[in-house]
Amino acid sequence: LKVTVSEIDIPCAFGPAYEGERVRGKDLHSQMGGGKTQCTELVKSADMKEIEDGKVTVVGKDIPDLKEGDTLPLGIFVQIAGREFQEDFEPILERQTHHLVNYIQGVMHIGQRDISWVRVSKAAVEKGFTLKDIGVVLHAKLHQDFGKILDKVQVTLYTDKKDVDKLTETARAEYKRRDERVDKMTDDDVETYYSCTLCQSFAPNHVCTVSPERTGLCGAYNWMDCKASFEINPTGPNQPIQKGECLDPVLGQWKGVNDFVYKTSRGAVEKYNLYSMVHDPMTTCGCCECIAATLPGLNGVMTVGRDYTGDTPCGMKFTTLAGVMGGGAVSPGFVGHSKYNITQGKFIKGDGGLLRMVWMPKMLKEEIKERIEARGKAMGVPDLYDKIADETIGTTEEEIRPWLEEKGHPALSMDPLM
Ligand code: SF4
Ligand code: ZN
Structure with a gap:
């Protein structure tokens, strides 16, 4: 019944x-x-x-x-x-x-x-x-x-x-x-990504593309989950996307993804990159776990989680950031992402990757400490964790700059972010 x-x-x-x-x-x-x-x-x-x-x-x-x-x-x-x-x-x-x-x-x-x-x-x-x-x-x-x-x-x-x-x-x-479950997988391993359009009731043009190395920005859906969801409900919100021709391997852009997103956003979003927050980043909806923002004065980026209510060096609190960009538009310089994604291999890879991260709230940093350390090591900066500032160091670019210089943060000597 x-x-x-x-x-x-x-x-x-x-x-x-x-x-x-x-x-x-x-x-x-x-x-x-x-x-x-x-x-x-x-x-x-x-x-x-x-x-x-x-x-x-x-x-x-x-x-x-x-x-x-x-x-x-x-x-x-x-x-x-x-x-x-x-x-x-x-x-x-x-x-x-x-x-x-x-x-x-x-x-x-x-x-x-x-x-x-x-x-x-x-x-x-x-x-x-x-x-x-x-x-x-x-x-x-x-x-x-x-x-x-x-x-x-x-x-x-x-x-x-x-x-x-x-x-x-x-x-x-x-x-x-x-x-x-997706820890050992890479985007190169698969020809199929999955869409998620579950959030379109709040952000009508928003389409998450979930790849093994980019979990959904809510943190609740990874590639495996979307795959299982499609098996349960083949006409549901998680559809397979054939990646198709790779248009930009550095920024993470594929023809199949663009075509899908264009269609599913009803023409509102023409294209986006999976691995960049500077150039045509993926759209963001209101339920993202974190929002990253560029800090041009420091040649780096910061990210803030939903559970941190204080000020941040980009000048906006989480709620303000979410209000500005949570509606499903492409907002260069900003991107919503899951906590887990921060330490996934392709995280803003096209912008220099995790080595760009100069500031995070202390609670978020500590929550994923082991993973930051592992990722830093893999990227050749084993003490990256100790070089990322938090609110105890400062909440403006000016406040944290001397500290980053003293620590020799890698972002300061990387290619210009923009
Ligand atoms: Fe789906 Fe999560 Fe993206 Fe919403 S935020 S569309 S639930 S993956
Ligand atoms: Zn959402």
Whole structure:
């Protein structure tokens, strides 16, 4: 029996019509995540006997326990069982959380993985919305859209800090394992990349091209994930792209990619490069994990993650950067990318690669420390990590320049960036 949308038993209206809707400050009742508290989502396969289909549990406080302006940590844990279900499908189902929660009228979802953000409006609360409804929606819609590959969906929503922290730890190990599935692959190994157009409801012209060495800018989809997604849903948002003739091996431009992007952006984007942020970079949508910006005065680049709210040497905070370029336009000098992509082999390779990186927020730098060290070593600068400035050194070009000079940062002596 197929579950249909009208049968979703929640007190709010539900459907794609509400997807682009915002919950602004004056309408806000309460929120989870978004840098204020931890908000994590994880989809994990389970044994058939281990879970109960349709069981939705909230462990801890729910909306009725909150007053206006409150925040809560939130862990959304979805367990899936099915004879056809494979671990490889977990990231694809997890990424559905974004649009499915956005389908609820008066509820907004931003981000993914362990940097999610849920904003609940007063109007939704007046109608009787509770966090449990997120689980009800996920159960119904995952059955409806992925019924072919799953039999059971159980959802647990945690709102106690200790439970959320525990889930986050588990989730981070899963994200790491998923990311590493493409670790040994290179773009040269494959003739086929994959598109992702899942974000076109927010950024209508945006098309991610996901290659082994360029994971989706949200960080939630890599090449393997897109491949699995295409297998599940051959007419879905992840289509194979034959690379075709290579037009520029340094900047990373292929005829097949251009043709696909031109068609899928409805003519808005003619071409883009996979390995450059200076020359015709890939488009960016609002859910990127990080945004890189050129720092012409330092002959280098910086990048900032969504979870860092302070000032940066490009003069803009993350939110401003995301507002300027998150709509799906090509913005030379800027590019959205995943955290993992920073240390992938082709990261802005056409602009000099990771050796251009002169500034990152301390938390991001530390999070990927080992990988920066490995990449620096591979690029002939084993102490690159120690040469990248952060906010403790400064947040303007002027403040960090003397420090970079003292450390002998490689970017200072590279060819001009522009
Ligand atoms: Fe897909 Fe890109 Fe959106 Fe991620 S950011 S969901 S890869 S379109
Ligand atoms: Zn997006």
